[in-house]
Amino acid sequence: MPTRARWFGLAALLMLAGLPCQAAETSIIAIVGATVIHPDRDLPSAVAPDSTLIVAGRRIESIGPAGSTAVPAGATRIDGKGKWVVPGLIDSHVHFFQSGNLYTRPDVADFNAWMPYAKEVERNKRRLAATFKVWLASGVTSVVDIGGPFWNFEMRDAALKSPTAPRVAVAGPLLSMVDRVKLDLGDPPIIKIASADEARALVRRELERKPDFIKVWFIHRQGDDLAAQEAIVKA
Structure with a gap:
């Protein structure tokens, strides 16, 4: 070990x-x-x-x-x-902007009438310091956020300064082949990319924040231009 x-x-x-x-x-x-x-x-x-x-x-x-x-x-x-x-556990797939409840993905099941999505995301962000402590108390000493809003990088910086937070690695917004407009509160966690130039531009923005990795959400549907999608990934 x-x-x-x-x-x-x-x-x-x-x-x-x-x-x-x-x-x-x-x-x-x-x-x-x-x-x-x-x-x-x-x-x-x-x-x-x-x-x-x-x-x-x-x-x-x-x-x-x-x-x-x-x-x-x-x-x-x-x-x-x-x-x-025991060795510290690693949670290798989290999203800080999401929780595990019903209100976290209105693009899949929209419960805005019961809980506004903006309120749900703000609650998740506000309580993240407490969530860090829960991870440590559960033996999780490293977490990986595999894509979310640009404020992901702020959460990573806060974790680095905190004695009661796990090690944190993050990606910024996902480079996506599809829209998820219901998740866009002004700092979208998923951004649809239509060309190789758009892909390069978003990656440059993320590189300014020193991401631990870049995530491409590759979704190919019937009728999509596969060659154009592959060009985006290669970019």
Whole structure:
């Protein structure tokens, strides 16, 4: 299990233990007696009960049986008995502008009469800081938003500055072959592209915000010009 991944897997446990963030940066920490999951191993050795982890700064120095792993003098001890240490989970398909409820895709099922879509998106955006905390509390230490409004980049920047947010990777608006006008509140998450020039122009706008990737939503319907669509993708 890579050291970097293991460190982020510890994030939730360290916070639950009440350890100050500054200590995580500079101190030596010993988590003693925890059950550690090693995803690079086969069962039953993948589950290692009564283990000790030594963390120096932001790096795991060693993991081993509690009975034979020395705890350095001056280390901050965390009692890991009854707790589990696992690698951080990655949610690789999210959309910050959406929720999981009925009101989030009026282009599919329009419930604006019950809940205005604009209000739904604003609620999702406003509560995102709390959603970040829920992800961490659930063991999710990295999330990937695979396309949304340009304010996606603001959310990524906010997450980078927050001690209670997962690592965030984002794309901007989807380069699409179809319209989704009901999702357009002035900063559309999906933009229909009609030519290679339009594709290049939108990508240039997104590159200014340093996206983690660019998403093309390739939808080919009967009667569409496939050659023109392929030219957009190649652009």
